[in-house]
Amino acid sequence: MVDHDPVREVTRADVAALAAGCAVFGTGGGGPVHIERLATEAALDEHGPVRLISVAGLTDDDAAIVLSGVGSPSVGVEMLGAKGQPATVVREVERLIGRPVTAVMPAEIGGSNGVSAVRWAAELGLTVLDADGMGRAFPEATMIAMNVAGLVSEFCVLADMIGNVAVLRTVDLAWLERQARAMIVASGSVTLGAHYVMTSRNAPGAVIEGTVGRALRVGRALLAADDPVAALCTALGAGLLITGKVVDVERTATDGFTRGAMTVDGVGTDRGRRLRVELQNENLVALDEGEVVASVPDLIAVVDTETGTAISTEMLRFGQRVSVLAWPCDPLWRTPRGLELAGPAAFGYHLPYVPLAGTGR
Incomplete structure (x- = not known):
């Protein structure tokens, strides 16, 4: 469901x-939110x-720049961004587009x-476009709605923590992924x-609309619920794949990605079942005793069974009590x-x- 109110506000609350x-x-991917929550609250204050x-x-007159932190979420837990990084990127973009x-x-x-x-x-005195390029998180530059729609990215600007700035003009996003990844690892x-610069002309039909508002609604439903997992299933149109205990985690950081798998043994009504989730920054495939029960581009989330709080791949630990949910992706990905x-x-x-099955929207 897309909220068509033309202008709203995001406040500290x-x-x-x-x-x-x-x-x-x-x-499971996109980087942990707790640090960004604090930084964003401070910025709005x-x-x-x-x-x-x-x-x-x-x-x-509008020009919306698609901006993101990129790299390994495991590294991002310890390596914080530098003050002024966003302004450095935006100044370079403005120089390029005039x-x-x-x-x-x-x-x-x-x-x-x-977040x-x-x-x-x-920090920049700009607005936020209520849309994104994925409707979720994905690990590679090619995996973005504008690429599905056939829009060309004329350039990419990268700025690291110590002030290095690079402008890449690649023939397509597959080459951008290769070349940018090498620079990201070096940084x-x-x-x-x-x-991508999104405008009133190229954004309709090429972005996934209303996703900032949807994240707000899902978050509110979660935080207000007596049964957070059930509230999430309702808000997302999700199915509950398993409730259980994390019994194994395999995880390495290579080539700028977090890769591995985690295994959940069922408890309660799921006792006797075992679910394995394959990871590459995000949760990619869920297998129940070797049978695929959910896979990308549909969404798979691992949440704390008591609180409903999502657990990112770099925060998975042996012994955690978790619930694994899955729900349909935006139709664009199908x-x-x-x-x-x-x-x-x-x-x-x-x-x-x-x-x-289901709408997932």
Whole structure:
């Protein structure tokens, strides 16, 4: 459901719900939200509320830059961004396009990037576009709605923590992924990047609309609930795959990605069952005794059974009591082009994509 109110505000009081919702849509990736929640609350305390504008509310004078922290979430837990990084990126973008940037759009609503967009906008005096490029989190540059829609990214700006700035003009996003990833690894596996300039002309139909507002609604439902897991299932249109205990975690950081798997043994009514979730920054495939029960591009989230709080892949630990949820992706990802870019085969899994039932919206 897309909220078509043309202009709203995100206040300090909204940040807790936004962070909770973004963590769920991170599907294990996108970076942990707790640090960004604190930083965003501080930014709104200093600069005041941020205007949230819908795609329909864009004017001919608007230019929304797609901004995101990129790299390994495991590294991002320990390596914080530098003050002034967003301004460095935006100044370079404005130099390239010859016009002011008026809004920030998160590349992904999932994880820290969905929350960070509000902080960056507050610090820069910009608005936030109520949309993103994924409707979740994905690990690679090619896996973005604008690429599915056939829009060309004319450049990418990268700025690291010590002030290095790079501008890449690649022939396509696959080459951007290769070249940017090498630079990101050289910068310590975490940096800030911008690509795509969204306007009133090219944004409709090429972005996933209303996702900032949706993250807020899901977060509010979670924080207000007596039964958080049930509330999430209702708010997301999700199914509960298993409730149990984490009995094994395999995780390494290589080539700028967090890769591995985790295994959950069922408890209660799920006793005797075992679920394995494959990871690459995000939760990619859920297997129940070897049978695929959910896979990308549909969404899989691991949450704390008592609180409903989403657990990112870098925070998974032996012994945690968790519930694993899955719900359908945005219809854009179920198109042939969407599955080509972000279906199981795009991650090296040789298995057919079987869509989850329900709307997931």
